[in-house]
Amino acid sequence: QVQLEESGPGLVKPSQTLSLTCTVSGVSISSGSYYWTWIRQPAGEGLEWIGRIYASGSTNYNPSLESRVTISADTSKNQFSLTLTSVTAADTAVYFCARERIVVPAATFDPWGQGTLVTVSS
Amino acid sequence: EIVLTQSPGTVSLSPGERATLSCRASQSVSSTYLAWYQQKPGQAPRLVIFGASNRAPGIPDRFSGSGSGTDFTLTISRLEPEDFAVYYCQQYGRSPLYSFGQGTKLEIK
Numbered sequence: 001q002v003q004l005e006e007s008g009p010g011l012v013k014p015s016q017t018l019s020l021t022c023t024v025s026g027v028s029i030s031s032g033s034y035y036w037t038w039i040r041q042p043a044g045e046g047l048e049w050i051g052r053i054y055a056s057g058s059t060n061y062n063p064s065l066e067s068r069v070t071i072s073a074d075t076s077k078n079q080f081s082l083t084l085t086s087v088t089a090a091d092t093a094v095y096f097c098a099r100e101r102i103v104v105p106a107a108t109f110d111p112w113g114q115g116t117l118v119t120v121s122s
Numbered sequence: 123e124i125v126l127t128q129s130p131g132t133v134s135l136s137p138g139e140r141a142t143l144s145c146r147a148s149q150s151v152s153s154t155y156l157a158w159y160q161q162k163p164g165q166a167p168r169l170v171i172f173g174a175s176n177r178a179p180g181i182p183d184r185f186s187g188s189g190s191g192t193d194f195t196l197t198i199s200r201l202e203p204e205d206f207a208v209y210y211c212q213q214y215g216r217s218p219l220y221s222f223g224q225g226t227k228l229e230i231k
Contacts, residue, residue: 047167047210049220062218096166105172107155107214112166 002026004097004113012091012120018084022097022113029078030055035100036080037109038071040093048093052100053080087120094118124149124216126223128209134231141198143226145211150191155214158187158196161225162207170209171196198228206230 008020022036029036038050051061053071061069065084073080084091094117098109125148135141145156153174159167169178171187174194184199198205211223 046224047212047222049218049222052219060219064218098166105157105169105176105178107220108157108169108172108178108212109159109167110169110178112168115166 002099002111004099004111006095006097006113006116008116008118010117010119012087012118013122014088014120015086018082018087018091018118018120020082020095020097020116020118021079022081024078024080024099027099028075029073029080030075033102035102036071036073037098037100038082039096039098039109039112041096041115042090042093050082050084050095089120092118092120123218124151124213124221126211126213126221128211128223128226130226131224132227132229134229135201136231137201137203139201141196141201141205141228143196143198143209143228145189145194145196145223147192147194147213149216151194151213152215153190156187156189156194157212157214159210159212160205160207161210167210201228203230 003025005023012018035052037052051071053059068085070083094115096115098112127146129144156174158171160170161167175187186197188195208225208227210225
């Protein structure tokens with residue numbers, strides 16, 4: 001079955017760059033039927049969509065983060081990555097990667113990775 | 123920007139009771155692109171309902187969704203112990219492309 005797993009540093013210093021990778025198994029990220037997405041959740045709070053990447057390499061970002069976010073993909077490793085620059089404490093959250101369906105059930109996220117906690121602190 | 127407001131923030135019910143969770147959008151949302159997720163502590167969200175009223179694979183038939191336009195509802199007809207969790211509604215289509223409600227916590231009374 002399809003599985004996603006996030007990896008990356010759990011601690012990032014303020015003003016530095018957060019980098020996470022999502023490794024996908026069970027399906028090729030080059031498949032044209034899906035987007036590959038990052039979503040985050042601060043502790044005790046709700047979910048915030050960060051952005052997505054398509055098989056072609058095209059991306060879409062949340063306007064609130066767009067100036068600091070880059071999502072890229074390495075199809076040879078079946079991975080996609082998140083880079084968030086100039087982080088502050090407000091970026092402390094659990095970061096999830098997820099598969100976004102284009103066809104029915106369209107515009108839904110399934111499955112998700114288990115999530116990885118990133119803390120921004122000096 | 124579309125804002126999804128869920129109510130109540132927390133609801134306390136007993137197993138066997140009926141739960142009705144509300145999601146109200148600040149602008150009209152296509153029913154095709156309204157979904158509900160269940161999240162338990164320490165876990166990723168799980169898709170429950172898509173297209174406003176369609177159960178995701180593996181979701182029991184005690185879960186149902188309804189609504190259109192700006193008002194959507196998730197109903198759990200007879201609560202089981204495993205249903206107590208936080209539920210989020212989600213929309214697609216307006217800037218930002220995706221947004222979520224703030225969640226409703228369904229807790230055991």
